[in-house]
Amino acid sequence: MAASDKLMSIRRDWRERDVRVVLAALMIAVATVATIALFASQLQRTLVTSASSFLAADRQLEAENGRPVPEAWLSEARSRQLETGQMVEFSTMVSGADSFQLVALKAVSNEYPLRGQIEYQRDEDQPRELVSQGPAPGEVWINPRLLRLLDIEVGDTLEVGNLELTVSGLLVREPDGGFRLSALAPRVMMHVDDVPATGVIQEGSRVEYIYLFAGEEAALESYHQWLQPQLEPSHEWEGVRDGETFSRSLQRAESFLLLGGSLAVMLAAVAVAVASRQYALSQRDTVALLKTLGVRSRGIGTLYLKRLGLWGVAGAVGGLVIALPLYWLLSKLLSDVLERSVDYQLDPAALVPALLTALVALFAFAYPPIRRLRNVPAMRVLRSQPGESGREAVPDLVIAVLAVFGLVWMYAGEVSLVLALLGGLGLLLGTLALLGWIMVLSLRRIRGGGNAWRLALVGLYRHRRASLSQMAVFAMTLMLAATLILVRTSLLADWQAQLPDDTPNHFLINIAPDTVEEIDDFWQQRGQPLDTLYPMVRGRFTELNGGPVREAVTKDEGVGALNRELNLTWMESLPDDNEIVEGEWFAPGDTAGVSVEAELAGKLGLRLGDQLTFTIGSEKVTEPITSIRTVQWDSMKPNFYMAFPPGGGLEEMPATWITSFFLPGDNKSALNEFSRRYPTVSVLEIDHIIQRIQNIVKQVTQAIEAILALILAAALVVMAAVVSATLRDRQREGALLRTLGGRQSLLVRSTMLEFALLGLFAGILGVAAAEAAVWALQFRMFEGQFQWHWTVVLPIPVFSAVVLALFGRWQLRPVLSVSPMLLLRRLE
């Protein structure tokens, strides 16, 4: 009985327009939060895995001092449920049939790679295969060009030190070979267990021990915490997030998702607040009647609290029902672009914020006006009592603002961000409403036009509070959409704008000075001209102003750069995408000075005029800093920390040349020809990396678009709630017009026109605001010129006018079909 009562009551509730609005808003809020939470954790997992494959692990520990790390460190990692793996890298001479070659040798343990896969071929005419393990002991995989350099074939023997190994495959691509340009010599990969037998590694050999770790993010973090105090300066802990090329885009995308989600929730909360207030108003007569029948205030309170609980459950369930397929769809898209399966994990923890959101939305936004129902006097039955003055709504507002603050804080986890968001939104909405008001007023001055036009204007003016709040909310939504569309270029931006279709996707490294022109010609003839060729000298930064650099540089973060050999170059003109931030670029004829990359200069605390000494082999070069410049690391072109002028001390040093160029996928065969002719040149193929990054960014953008759709839905629910508030008045007016002889078509036209105008204004305001925002962004970040984006500017107001006209037509059905009898019935 009690259960069927409840069922009845939610069914009866559903017939109430305001309840439907509350439920729709709750569902959107829950769906938004759940989708974002689920998808973000999925994205995080996928991206970390896919980015991790650049490290072949989640984290790497590099020991550059030529000594293995204590075994205890590894067993500690294993005891923390982390997977571990090991690599040893060193350069050595190997010999084939009867020639020798310097190679970059990499010995890997069975576990390598912990993340990602190795691409290899059984032989040159065999297809490429993806495998998850390196060569077995006794075997070796080699870079294909070694076949020609050593004049051997697969199946032959390769001598490494004292050990003879069988060439069992060709190494096409290693997962962690991505961006590192140090592999100048051709790669040979062997098993780590074979290393001692080669006898190559002696005390003092230049060898790097690299340890791989993979596992839960939390375990990795805590392990790092544990490890940190024991690390020596020559140890380097590397994570995906540090210095990964697309982490910036990714972070920005995450904040977009987060902020977009917060916005959808806020809009939904507003809808809940407005609709539940309407609902409470409509329930006052019922409550008064119940009171005359003897129900006490407490009973009234309980009754509505139960009802609210039911809504909460319905909203949460409905929201999850929307979220799950959405999440599935997004994950499917993700697996499509990554071309591999993605594991669907329904992380229950991810659903907590969603349910919490439903709870907060109900109790902070819906409950206060409904709670006041218990104060409705029974006397209302006999005599109409004055309605709410609006003063009661003030505490509601305070609670609502605090709740919004709390919610967004929960999502964003940063107070300043929340304050900025809320403050910015308040200011934006206020400005938009003000501008909207000016538009309505100025339009009202225009006389003439048909009846429908006049009635539409009257409608806008008559319901101005509703019109302006709807306009502001919708304008904000459109602004967001327009900004997103405009910024997508700059979001993909850093990527797609900087990585246009002809972005260099191959590097040529280790070009001997005397073959530079020849190689340039080679590619010129094949229609794939090379980018600028840069000389490259590897050297260590050893002294600062005459003293050892390790003593001069006190900052910890700088140490990594000091451990590494830096790529030094000389160049005549500043690359297009570099920018001088301090000092001046070399004047023609200058032979002295060095230009330092800004971030490194900052880390090491270098200033203009500092004397830097580089050790190159046994030689030393000392130059003063004459300029500091920024570098676009993600430009996919050779970039250098240190640049010298031509004709300076560096030119005496042994250099090889490096360049990058774009090679379309259908021209790969030229690469084979090139490798045959210039076997000493390393070719680094990064096209797959670029492709993958572009795909991921695209995919994240799609996720953002999905969230945008939810925001749009939330905005429409807000509008529906606001329409509710004016519905009674509108019905009366509609009835009057019908009574005075207005046709239904007139009512339909004027209503649609009114909403179309609303949409048009909102569209114009939204687009203008978006242009302003993008302008500010461009001005601040890129100092670009302001451009109107006509293609965006034009369709959006039209789109919004059409959408809102249809929306108004749909929402105001009760008005359009109103019987003129209403006026006589005196329903007021």
Add this chain to the structure above:
Amino acid sequence: MSNQTDVQNKGRQQPMLKVSNLTHTVSLETDTLTILQGVSLEINRGESVAIVGRSGSGKTTLLGLLAGLDTPTEGTVELDGAVISTLSEDERAKLRAQRVGFVFQSFQLLPALTALENVMLPLELGGVESPARRARELLERVGLGERLNHTPRQLSGGEQQRVAIARAFASDPAVLFADEPTGNLDNRTGQSVSDLLMALNREQGTTLVMVTHDEHLAARCARQFNIEAGVLTEPEIRNAVEPMS
């Protein structure tokens, strides 16, 4: 007086309103509720008629049916020769725009429009040329020539009803329906508003159908009907002379 007689003569040939055997029921979930039962009446051109009854007696429903705001379950309503129940909703709207005026108990002015604009509204809906001039004349006639640009909120109840009366006569209606026109006004204001209504009615030669429970106001009409439990009766035949004149 002669003018009125002419109209009445013409009216004898064709009544302004002819209602035969009107029945109106509302279906509820379990049974049907009869609101009007077998109502028949004829109202001639230029006549003034009061329908008096208690609330719930069906008088408002009858008014709505007479004015073509609703269609009856059974029976026919003929307004100026047009059978209302055969017209579509939009055709009825057009008929209202051309032939019918309304005065409501709660005035029903659009709050966003000025007095002038409110009066212009039916003129514009009827496609009348230069509606502003006609509206101004009417507002002057009802004594509000100085308040053309005031919105309803700036007017008293009596003034609002005067605007409503001006609006009702704006489209030069053949028949005017008034629903408790003084119901929301105090006695004195009500008196002056009903004076105005009667006077304008006479000047324009309009047929007036009024629903009221105010016996005094009803007594000023040429004919009176009582309605009780959906049944209409005409207690006595009176001559078509207004007692106050």
